[in-house]
Each structure stands twice: as C-alpha cells, then as structure tokens.
Amino acid sequence: MSTSSGTPESWISSFCSLLGHEYFAEVSEEFIEDDFNLTGLQNQVAMYKEALEMILDVEPEEDDDDDEEEEEDEEDISGDVRDGPGGRERRHHSRVASDLSVIESSAEMLYGLIHQRFICSRAGIQQMSEKYDLGHFGVCPRTNCNQTRTLPVGLSDIPGEDTVKLFCPSCLDVYVPPNSRFQTVDGAFFGRTFGALFLLTFPEYDLSRSGAETASTLGRSADELTMVNGMYARNIAPGLGRGKIYEPKIYGFRVSELARSGPRMRWLRDKPDDVTVLDEARRFAEEHGAESDDDDESMVNNNNRPVASARRRRPAGNPTLRQRQGLNGSPMNVDANGAESEL
Amino acid sequence: MDDYGTESDSDYTSYWRDWFISSRGNEYFCEIDEEYLTDRFNLTGLNTEVQYYQYALDLVTDVFDLDCDDEMRETIEKSARHLYGLVHARYIVTTRGLAKMLEKYKKADFGKCPRVMCNSHPLLPMGLSDIPNLKPVKLYCARCEDIYNPKSSRHASIDGAYFGTSFHNILFQVYPALIPAKSAERYVPRVYGFKVHAAAALVRWQNGVRDDMRRRLRKMEVESGFKDGEDDLDDDEEEDDPEEDEEQLALVRRDPALGAGPSGAYGGDAQMGSVA
Ligand SMILES: [Zn+2]
Ligand SMILES: [Zn+2]
Numbered sequence: 290m291s292t293s294s295g296t297p298e299s300w301i302s303s304f305c306s307l308l309g310h311e312y313f314a315e316v317s318e319e320f321i322e323d324d325f326n327l328t329g330l331q332n333q334v335a336m337y338k339e340a341l342e343m344i345l346d347v348e349p350e351e352d353d354d355d356d357e358e359e360e361e362d363e364e365d366i367s368g369d370v371r372d373g374p375g376g377r378e379r380r381h382h383s384r385v386a387s388d389l390s391v392i393e394s395s396a397e398m399l400y401g402l403i404h405q406r407f408i409c410s411r412a413g414i415q416q417m418s419e420k421y422d423l424g425h426f427g428v429c430p431r432t433n434c435n436q437t438r439t440l441p442v443g444l445s446d447i448p449g450e451d452t453v454k455l456f457c458p459s460c461l462d463v464y465v466p467p468n469s470r471f472q473t474v475d476g477a478f479f480g481r482t483f484g485a486l487f488l489l490t491f492p493e494y495d496l497s498r499s500g501a502e503t504a505s506t507l508g509r510s511a512d513e514l515t516m517v518n519g520m521y522a523r524n525i526a527p528g529l530g531r532g533k534i535y536e537p538k539i540y541g542f543r544v545s546e547l548a549r550s551g552p553r554m555r556w557l558r559d560k561p562d563d564v565t566v567l568d569e570a571r572r573f574a575e576e577h578g579a580e581s582d583d584d585d586e587s588m589v590n591n592n593n594r595p596v597a598s599a600r601r602r603r604p605a606g607n608p609t610l611r612q613r614q615g616l617n618g619s620p621m622n623v624d625a626n627g628a629e630s631e632l
Numbered sequence: 633m634d635d636y637g638t639e640s641d642s643d644y645t646s647y648w649r650d651w652f653i654s655s656r657g658n659e660y661f662c663e664i665d666e667e668y669l670t671d672r673f674n675l676t677g678l679n680t681e682v683q684y685y686q687y688a689l690d691l692v693t694d695v696f697d698l699d700c701d702d703e704m705r706e707t708i709e710k711s712a713r714h715l716y717g718l719v720h721a722r723y724i725v726t727t728r729g730l731a732k733m734l735e736k737y738k739k740a741d742f743g744k745c746p747r748v749m750c751n752s753h754p755l756l757p758m759g760l761s762d763i764p765n766l767k768p769v770k771l772y773c774a775r776c777e778d779i780y781n782p783k784s785s786r787h788a789s790i791d792g793a794y795f796g797t798s799f800h801n802i803l804f805q806v807y808p809a810l811i812p813a814k815s816a817e818r819y820v821p822r823v824y825g826f827k828v829h830a831a832a833a834l835v836r837w838q839n840g841v842r843d844d845m846r847r848r849l850r851k852m853e854v855e856s857g858f859k860d861g862e863d864d865l866d867d868d869e870e871e872d873d874p875e876e877d878e879e880q881l882a883l884v885r886r887d888p889a890l891g892a893g894p895s896g897a898y899g900g901d902a903q904m905g906s907v908a
Contacts, residue, residue, distance in 0.1 A: 555845075567834055
C-alpha cells in the first residue's frame with residue numbers, strides 16, 4: 290500500500306499479495322523497526338532474529354554470494370513470488386533449506402503478530418480504513434444488513450486457535466469469509482480488538498450505507514448526531530430492530546411463537562425502536578448492581594459494576610449533567626476504570 | 633442454462649428435468665415427479681403465468697416435438713425453466729417434495745450458515761415473495777432463524793418464488809425433530825478485553841428480550857428449544873432479580889467459546905481504547 294516504503298518485491302509486499310492475504314495491511318518498516326512495538330514477540334516465534342531480517346529484507350550476515358542474489362531478485366517478480374515470500378533464498382542456500390523453511394514460517398507468524406498490533410495503531414487503522422473504503426473485506430452475508438461492509442477479526446489473540454472471521458458493524462455479528470482461501474488465515478493476525486476499535490475510531494462512518502454505495506460519513510443533522518453510550522445512535526447496529534428481523538410465515542400467516550417450530554431467535558436481531566432507552570436500561574442496571582452485595586472484585590461479567598462503583602465515588606447531585614454526559618458524551622471516554630478523559 | 637438449446641439440438645427426447653437439475657447453478661432445485669407434472673390439477677393457474685405454456689410443459693415432460701427456429705426454441709426453453717420453477721414451489725410443499733428437499737438439506741446442498749456461532753448449520757432456500765420476478769432466492773438458517781444471501785452470483789439470480797415463502801417453515805412443522813437446538817451463544821465486540829459499551833448495552837437489552845420470551849413460553853408450557861441454560865429461569869425463589877443472574881450465567885458460558893484470554897475476564901465497557 291501507499292504507506293509502505295518498500296519496492297514491489299519486498300517481502301512484505303509479496304506476502305500481502307499472496308492469494309488469501311487480501312485482508313492484510315502492509316505494516317510499515319518504521320513500525321517494525323521500533324522495538325517497543327515488538328515487545329514480547331521474541332519468545333513467540335522460532336529463529337526470531339532471522340525471521341525479522343527476512344521480513345525487513347535484510348541480507349543475512351553470513352551470506353556468501355551477494356551478486357547472484359541480486360540477479361535472481363529480478364526474475365522473482367514474475368516467478369517465485371507466488372510460491373512464497375522466501376522463494377528466492379531457497380535455491381541459493383539449499384544446504385540450509387530446512388532452516389529456511391523454519392525461518393519462512395516464523396517470518397509469516399511474526400508478521401501476523403506484528404500485524405495484529407499494527408492495525409490497532411494510528412497508522413495501521415488508517416490503512417485498514419482505506420482498504421475498508423475500497424471494499425477489500427467484503428460485505429455481510431445477512432440479507433437485512435443490505436451489503437454492509439465487514440471487517441476482518443480474530444476470535445482469539447493467540448495464534449493457531451481459529452481462522453479469520455468477518456465482523457459486521459450493522460448486526461454486530463461475526464461470519465465465516467465466503468471464500469475458502471481465507472480459511473487458512475489465522476484470526477490472531479487480526480485479533481479481537483481491531484473490529485470494535487475501528488468502530489470507535491471512526492464513529493462518523495455511515496454504517497447504514499451498503500457496500501455498493503460509496504463510503505460516506507454521517508450527515509450533520511441533529512438527529513444523526515445523537516450520541517448513545519459513546520456512539521452515534523444511528524450507527525448502533527443499523528441492521529437490527531423493527532423491520533430488520535425475519536418473520537417466518539406459512540401461506541402469509543405468521544408462525545406463532547407458541548408453535549413448536551415458532552420463532553425463538555428474534556432477540557438476536559432485535560433492537561429498541563429508540564436506542565436511547567439503552568442508556569436508561571444501563572442506568573437502571575447500575576442502580577440494581579449497586580444495591581447488590583456482590584463483590585466488585587469478582588468482575589467476572591457484570592460490566593455495570595465497576596462503572597456503578599466509580600459513580601458512587603463521585604459527588605452526589607447534578608443528575609442532569611450526568612445524563613447529558615451519558616447521552617452526548619465523547620466517544621473518547623474510557624469508563625472501564627471509572628475515569629473520563631476528554632482527549 | 634443455455635446448453636440444452638444449443639448443444640443437444642435435435643435431442644429433445646432426453647430427460648429435460650435431469651438436464652435441468654444437474655445444470656450448474658440449479659443445485660437448489662429437486663426433481664419434480666413426472667406424476668405430479670402430468671396432473672393438470674397441480675398446474676392450475678400457471679397457463680396464464682407462462683408464455684407458450686403448452687410448449688413449455690411439453691418440453692419439461694419430454695414430449696416436445698415442434699419444429700421451430702432457434703429463437704423460438706430459446707423462448708420456449710426460457711418458458712420451460714420458468715414453468716419448472718413455478719411448479720417447483722408447489723411441489724416442494726407436498727409430502728414427496730418435502731422429503732426430496734430434506735435429503736438435499738441433510739447433504740447441505742444449499743450451503744451452510746455463514747454465521748460463526750451457527751457452526752456451519754445447513755441452509756434452506758426460500759423466497760421473500762411468492763410472486764415471480766420480484767425477489768431473488770435467499771437462504772434460511774433454522775439455527776439463528778435469519779436469512780442470508782447466496783454466495784455465488786449464479787444462485788443469487790434465481791427467482792425466490794421458485795421456492796416460496798412457506799416451504800422452509802412447513803418443513804420444520806412437518807419434521808419438528810429436525811428443529812435445531814437454539815443457542816444464546818453470541819459474539820461480543822471487545823477492545824483490549826473490554827466490552828464495547830454501546831454493543832454491551834444492546835446485548836443486555838437483547839438478553840432481556842430473550843428472557844421475557846422464555847418466561848412467556850414457560851408459562852404456556854411450550855418448549856423453548858434452548859440447549860444451553862434450560863434451567864436458568866427455573867429458580868422461582870430468585871424472582872426478585874432473575875435477570876441479572878441469567879445474564880451472568882449466560883456470559884460465563886459464552887466466554888470460553890469466544891476464546892477469551894485473561895483480559896476477557898474483565899467486565900468493564902470500553903468506550904474508547906487507550907491506543908490509536
Ligand atoms: Zn450484518
Ligand atoms: Zn445461522
């Protein structure tokens with residue numbers, strides 16, 4: 290991509306142009322060269338140093354025949370690139386072929402793990418938004434999502450657990466990519482955070498638009514700019530709610546809920562008509578949470594608790610202000626630790 | 633689709649239906665019995681829906697013997713496909729038709745649900761309208777009870793009326809044992825292990841809707857069909873605040889399936905990640 294400073298035949302470019310690697314961004318060399326970004330990865334891949342050199346196209350120090358290598362590079366553009374990013378070295382170092390294949394797969398693993406971090410950085414998420422605009426990640430297969438563009442995500446941050454999935458911001462659900470070539474791509478290379486972080490980073494995207502239309506931002510009308518729980522109300526699951534739930538019918542008659550084969554999953558695609566009630570539901574839950582004897586430390590799941598306890602610490606009174614913060618608060622809030630900061 | 637007209641010019645004695653259902657793109661169709669097709673009663677009203685109705689019917693039933701030019705043949709061929717589709721919609725809600733579609737369903741001939749939490753549950757073709765030429769075919773998942781677009785454009789252009797709005801629902805009425813267990817398992821968006829606040833609030837609201845439904849069903853003594861947490865609502869002594877308990881249980885169960893790392897154990901809602 291445009292942010293890469295490498296030539297077209299760099300390891301990173303050729304990795305990203307492999308079939309099935311269409312979702313990957315090209316991690317910038319600046320990002321990789323900053324040791325801070327690689328913290329902890331040394332222990333996660335074999336032959337880390339060699340793998341890192343391969344990714345950055347650094348010639349190994351013990352290289353014997355530099356001249357021939359240069360010539361080969363030219364041919365590789367047409368030929369070996371499809372075989373795998375390490376193809377060009379293979380011929381020259383046949384005696385260490387096994388090492389090279391280890392380094393190759395280590396390099397792919399390392400690149401993936403760096404990629405997971407990169408796409409959550411400012412430069413990375415920007416590059417991913419460009420790919421999103423261009424429709425590189427496909428659209429939601431759900432009929433009522435009306436071709437909303439999806440985002441590649443992992444269900445785990447740990448490599449080897451699951452393949453890449455597609456997150457739909459319109460129904461907030463995850464789907465298997467339609468093409469089987471993506472079913473060998475590790476989901477951890479995208480990670481659990483990117484999808485949701487994308488929505489929070491670009492709150493102005495008009496998510497109700499379909500992939501066929503050009504990407505655009507929300508209008509400026511007051512209605513469109515209502516905030517609920519840190520997001521524009523219009524962007525909270527626009528593919529869900531009244532009119533977007535499949536209604537099973539037989540000869541025109543709705544199948545009753547009381548039938549054995551009646552609908553049981555409407556809730557999954559439901560949404561209040563007025564999403565601002567979600568804010569009130571939360572306040573209600575918080576108040577009930579506060580009365581409970583349950584220990585805040587347990588924090589297993591009840592996500593109201595930390596917020597509720599934090600709120601109790603604040604000076605009492607001024608409920609109006611609190612409400613306004615709830616409805617119109619900046620999306621830049623982190624209220625997990627009870628602190629609010631206008632960034 | 634056009635192969636028949638061009639490749640086997642004079643060979644109209646071959647079995648048209650065999651050719652039709654084995655053509656690429658026609659994988660969703662089952663074969664309509666000869667018996668059904670030749671009973672005029674089953675075709676009531678279709679003569680006004682289909683151009684050159686009699687020729688088309690002759691073609692479908694392999695008795696077509698009109699000597700005509702290619703253009704005319706192509707028109708009749710098109711009519712025959714349309715007629716087959718319209719009869720198909722009626723046939724698949726008969727006992728024999730349901731059984732044939734059931735076999736295809738079991739083989740996942742209609743594809744698998746793309747929703748991750750549905751674990752590749754097989755799909756069924758369906759229409760959003762019974763009137764032809766209005767809406768293309770969609771695919772119904774009985775596990776999440778939602779509808780999806782076919783992956784291939786070849787399938788996406790088939791008329792949904794050839795399957796109709798009722799067939800997939802009738803199938804589960806006739807074969808209730810095939811209704812898949814329902815699951816509350818779902819995806820929860822997270823940022824650095826924290827649930828996204830807006831999404832988490834919606835999830836809580838939806839869980840409330842689900843609990844209300846399950847209470848209604850229990851009151852009416854109707855099976856809810858949920859495989860997980862079937863007992864969650866049975867504790868009447870906790871009536872004071874059952875909603876919260878239910879949510880806790882459901883969430884605890886959900887997390888391992890989502891591969892929650894250590895950070896997933898936190899319960900805060902993140903409105904914005906601290907990076908970026
Ligand atoms: Zn969707
Ligand atoms: Zn499904």
